[in-house]
Amino acid sequence: MKMHSRMFLLWSVCLVHVESLTVSDFYPFGVGHGDTTMAANDDGSSPNISISTKFPFFNHQHDKLIVSTNGAISFLTPVSQYTPDPFPLGGDRRLITPFWGDLNTRKGGNVRYRETTDPKILERASTEIRAYFPEFYSFYSAWVFIATWDDVAFYGCSSTGCLKRNTFQAVLITNGLHSFTIFNYANIDWTTGTASGGNADTGLGGKPAQVGFNAGDGKVYYVVNGSRTADIVNIHKMSNVRIPGKFVFRIDSSEIGGGGCNTEGNVIITPSSGPMLGGQHLTFSGPCIEEYTSFKVKFSNTRYTLRCEKDSPYSFYCITPMFDSTGNIQVDIILADESKTKPFIGNYTICKYLYQIMYEFLY
Structure with a gap:
């Protein structure tokens, strides 16, 4: 049986x-x-x-x-x-x-x-x-x-x-x-x-x-x-x-x-959308984060590379810049630890109006 x-x-x-x-x-x-x-x-x-x-x-x-x-x-x-x-x-x-x-x-x-x-x-x-x-x-x-x-x-x-x-x-x-x-x-x-x-x-x-x-x-x-x-x-x-x-x-x-983390692949960005004016706190999860890991985040429609801060062994955070366009964009993340660098990819949606963000969050 x-x-x-x-x-x-x-x-x-x-x-x-x-x-x-x-x-x-x-x-x-x-x-x-x-x-x-x-x-x-x-x-x-x-x-x-x-x-x-x-x-x-x-x-x-x-x-x-x-x-x-x-x-x-x-x-x-x-x-x-x-x-x-x-x-x-x-x-x-x-x-x-x-x-x-x-x-x-x-x-x-x-x-x-x-x-x-x-x-x-x-x-x-x-x-x-x-x-x-x-x-x-x-x-x-x-x-x-x-x-x-x-x-x-x-x-x-x-x-x-x-x-x-x-x-x-x-x-x-x-x-x-x-x-x-x-x-x-x-x-x-x-x-x-x-x-x-x-x-x-x-x-x-x-x-x-x-x-x-x-x-x-x-x-x-x-x-x-x-x-x-x-x-x-x-x-x-x-x-x-x-x-x-x-x-x-x-x-x-x-x-x-x-749960936890991985050593390569995609990143989860929370929240997944935010205002065009920037200033939003974003949490990035997915990658494994060591004690001395540094983070660089590049949004595909900006010329800025952001430096971010460690939140936990499973996440880090950044504050978004001001964007000059709206829509879905790719986010490129580089984690560096000692002599090694690891690339990750995430996705983020830039909204022009607050009600767009609330609609995404609720639905």
């Missing part, structure tokens, strides 16, 4: 040779924080969990979800399958999988979850999303769901293998319109249960765990590099936001978007 399918979205991640997150870096979890703890089980799931707000995922709104012992959150049906088939999967299997593999909490560990609107948690989530997605500079979280697989063992582990444990967390965040997920990983010692071909002593080999998202239509999905390969044991050393053991994604639309 293992399934397949096709078409994908893939985000590359980097392997960083430093220590991963620790549990103290996770969102707070445990009985003392109001979590529900699932009974020890093998291939089990929570009941349907009614949630207090609609959660957007792959262009669908959901008012319930299900937490699986086997490292997944689903929205329509439980996940009892222990060997992860490659995404995409059909049959309305709409899945968020921080580590879909063959867990067995009868051999050790706990699965805990809760929804929360605690102001401190909402502020932390809002701050993280604004940092990793600078274009969402006004994002405020209204709801958070935290699921934690704490010190969990794998199916079929020997007395030696049962000492190997994984700890990871999925944090779902929404303001009702946009939604995001944070995956946090502390220790990852194993990838595979014995029913999936893994070794009882090491928890390695066979068909390893899968990390990603599945739309359930048999077409659209997203997988993190290393999924279903031996490399997934290193996911606590990987990241898409330059923090080993942390991944952040936007998940409300038909395409999964990774």
Whole structure:
């Protein structure tokens, strides 16, 4: 009863040779924080969990979800399958999988979850999303769901293998319109249960765990590099936001978007339009920004090259000059760090009147 399918979205991640997150870096979890703890089980799931707000995922709104012992959150049906088939999967299997593999909490560990609107948690989530997605500079979280697989063992582990444990967390965040997920990983010692071909002593080999998202239509999905390969044991050393053991994604639309930065390509300019008279504060996000990075920005219809300032490891800002024409223009950006320079390209719209800018912002 293992399934397949096709078409994908893939985000590359980097392997960083430093220590991963620790549990103290996770969102707070445990009985003392109001979590529900699932009974020890093998291939089990929570009941349907009614949630207090609609959660957007792959262009669908959901008012319930299900937490699986086997490292997944689903929205329509439980996940009892222990060997992860490659995404995409059909049959309305709409899945968020921080580590879909063959867990067995009868051999050790706990699965805990809760929804929360605690102001401190909402502020932390809002701050993280604004940092990793600078274009969402006004994002405020209204709801958070935290699921934690704490010190969990794998199916079929020997007395030696049962000492190997994984700890990871999925944090779902929404303001009702946009939604995001944070995956946090502390220790990852194993990838595979014995029913999936893994070794009882090491928890390695066979068909390893899968990390990603599945739309359930048999077409659209997203997988993190290393999924279903031996490399997934290193996911606590990987990241898409330059923090080993942390991944952040936007998940409300038909395409999964990774947070953080990239080393080449396009730039997101926020806001995307502004007045002909200039004087607008623009945030540029997309490129990875090092401590000593310098920035030069050239609008294609001006003779000026602007020098900009660093805002965060994921963004920098400039003030626009006065323009002598309106319309869509190309923006050329050069990032310089020590002896290396990196070109990026963005787009910006110059409007003559304020109502044009407001119309773009609203529609």
